Amino acid sequence: MRKEFISNVSHELKTPIALIKGYAEGLKDNVIDDIESKNFYCEVIMDEAEKMSKLVKDLLDLSQLESGHYSLNKEKFNICNLVDKILNKYSPIFKEKNINVSIKKDDDKMYVNGDRVRLEQVLVNLINNALNHIGAERVLEVTIRRLSNNAIISIYNSGSFIPEDEIDRIWESFYKVDKSRARKYGGTGLGLSIVKNILKLHNSNYGVRNVKNGVEFWFELELISIDNKNY
Template sequence: MKTSIRIKLFMGIIFFIFVIVGLSWILNTKYLETYYLEKKEQQLIQYGKEIENTFKNDVENISTELGRIENTLGGNIIIISAEGDSVYHTASNGRGGNGFGRMGMGIPLSKKGIEKILDGEKVLETFEHPKLKVKFLVHALLIEGNNILIFETSIGAIKESVEIAKKFHIYVGFIALGVGTILAIWFSKRFTKPIVELNKVATRMATLDFSKKYKAKDKDEIGQLGQTMNYLSDQLDGTISKLNIANEKLREDIEKERKIDLMRKEFISSVSHELKTPIALIQGYAEGLRENVAEDGESKDFYCEVIIDEAEKMGKMVKDLLNLSKLESGNTTLKMEVFFMDELVEKVYNKYQPIFKDKNIHVEIKKEGKNFSIVGETSKIEQVLMNFINNGIDHIGGEKNITIGINSCNETVRVGIYNTGEAIEKEEMEKIWDSFYKVDKARNREYGGTGLGLSIVKEILKLHHSEFGVLNRDEGVEFWFALRKGD
């Protein structure tokens, strides 16, 4: 089982209090009585010395002193002359005491004790009252004028005091335990709170969560540790964030690299695929010519026609590819100029006039608003227009209408090339901008498209930071782009 530091500390303090209280209780019960007796003995000896020094064979002189000692001592003082007469007696002085003096029991000393005194020795002994069976601590000594000075104090009283002290100690022990427990709870809580907090911060840090910070403001070692942890957390956060960003970038780079590699492979396979058909046709028709398969002049003309046509397609494709790779290389710098969009549309329209006529296509230019001046490279925008118009022609259907709308908006001029025909499916709308992508391959072959037109348009418009897109309109499709205004 996991024991928290708080409980450990609490238990430790409680154990410590128990030891102290227990030890003091044991010492009390065992040694308090002995200690008390010893102290009493020393006290008696001390008083003995005092009286021995002050007594000049005249009791009256020191009676006040004697009274004081009796009261402090809680016992009796007896002075007996060499002849055995009582010179001083607590009882005769009407003061307390319940010892020999009062009871008139004679000298409270053992025979041995009396002998020792008479020999001039000092006596300290316990003496049991023959009748009362009460023990006394007795100190006797010879003082001036061969008088015998006797102190007696009841051991029973001493024992009683000790018992009271012991009882009191038990209360003290309980109070100490109670107060100690409360203090232990408070202290262990107060002391471990920052550690628990630190642990929480560290645990979060271990899971790379640096949002939690150590908040306590203590200036002690734990407070310092907390500040260090916060610093460490910030540093780690910063470093790991940087590392994550670098990692993310690396991942993106790798992904980009992978995509580029894939694109390159797809590109090569597309190019070779696109070249395969015209090369095969050229080869086949050339061989046919060599082997004189075509006998009459007309057939020969047709063979040559096919070869020239296919070679032209190959030429166009190579030109488009070169164009596209140049645009994609990122080395193209646009020759920006301000020109009028409507004028450029007019120019392109005029170029296409014969084709429109030939193909029976009705074309309309619709202008809305004023000021169609825009910024861009004219020839490149012309290329865009031509590609959209070519596509419009190639995919025209229905009523064979093409509408070129020029719209002057707030900051841009929007151009939309609409042709009647089949709509483009939602999922194709993104893909048609990719190189070599064709929705209907058979149809493409018919009009000879390679699927590079829109990729070139996309690159050109991207270079112009222009917005562009395709929309399915009523009965047709609209390709649009918007260029920044010239003023």
């Protein structure tokens, strides 16, 4: 397992390093002389460096979460407010990508005891994943349901199904269902693995399923009762 992980990290770093090296050598050797081409070379170098930076950050995150010694910084908060905040933050991206976004909630106030920062990371990673795989219908739906003592948060995107023989493997580090499209979206291949580990630390059930015209990711959080709801 460790050997495979190192091999995957090396593979993910190989392309950006090669591109940075190639374009930097081109600048050094003055193979181009117009300012527009030079700017393009610089943009490629900066873009690939950013991808490497994201990969290193996600690797450090995953290492912390899998260490067995990571402690969540739990607090009581309204999960509906957190979802609303994230969707508002993404509104320019939704508009730019022409995404039809909807949110459905059983209630505007559902309180949980969890690590707000890490749960925001879960939601952001799942939304990014949905955007990366959204189909021609451009539909993204976020649902927050109350079921007994739990809040069920689900994120649906229209698009292709995940093959049933691969659906259990998507939580693995670096596993990509569509290898040909993976680099196009700039993902590190660690987002869903990070989601899995954060939810495990919260003792939360989670999963993914193929549904009509798309795919739905979901997770549960235990609801709590609080006297003062000024959160």
